[in-house]
Amino acid sequence: MCGIVAYVGSREATPLIFEGLKRLEYRGYDSAGIAVIQDGRIAIRRDVGKLVNLGELLEAEPMAGCIGMGHTRWATHGKPSQINAHPHLDCTGRLVVIQNGIVENFRALRQELEAAGHRFASETDTEVIVHLVERYLAEGHDLVTSVRFTLGRIEGAHAIVVMSEAEPDKLVAARLGNAGGVTVGLGDGEMFLASDIPAILEHTHQMIHLDSKNVAVITASGVSFMDLEGNSLSKEVL
Ligand code: GLU
Helix, strand or coil: CCEEEEEECCCCHHHHHHHHHHCCHHHCCCEEEEEEEECCEEEEEEEECCHHHHHHHHHHCCCCCCEEEEEEECCCCCCCCCCCCCCEECCCCCEEEEEEECCCCHHHHHHHHHHCCCCCCCCCCCHHHHHHHHHHHHCCCCHHHHHHHHHCCCCCCEEEEEEECCCCCCEEEEEECCCCCCEEEECCCCEEEECCHHHCCCCCCCEEECCCCEEEEEECCEEEEECCCCCEECCCCC
16 A cells, blocks of 8 residues: 645645655555646646656656645556556546555446446556546536545545546545545645655644545645545544
8 A cells, every 4th residue: 555645725736746755655666646737637647666757757747736646556456557557537537536555346346337438548446436436427426426426336445535627626535444544734725635644744733634434525725524425524633
């Protein structure tokens, strides 16, 4: 289970996320990637190997945007490759996901989704998550409801973050079981998210940890929490 860092605020997300991922390097990983919303569209850079490779790619092909997510992957399903590195996109390219963990029933879900016309780009278990969210969005649900419904379909332990061009001010994060932590860091007009505290400790000491079956909706100005049924939760700031 590897690293997650995400940010929403008024600063450039990419360097901040990249520095956060560097602080999680000790966990080990085989590839890494970052997605931001740039001028209303999702932009992604991914590469295999060490973060220095992703850093070089970002220098050659920079991204700008004040909301984004990053991931270091330890491959469990699908070889370490650029295509299998997170973040993963849906069919429309307007929705993106990162995951720590394993979707144990991904084969059945992939078959179901392919039969419904979804096209998969990677070999990973993770990609079923983004296509499930896409499907619920297409049925008319909002992003957080679509994520909640998706969490009800996947088996295993997961930490996930989802971002959509349709709701470009927010990150939706969730934790199911123990695939590493999910911690929200509270800032002033900005919010941070990480699988491990060291990734964001230089920015804030005000943290809220998600328990299993918690969903967080994070914008620059605030964060709200709910359970998988959508009931709101009040969480303690540590
Ligand atoms: N199972 C996922 C994959 O192989 C996530 C691995 C991880 O936690 O880094 O892409």
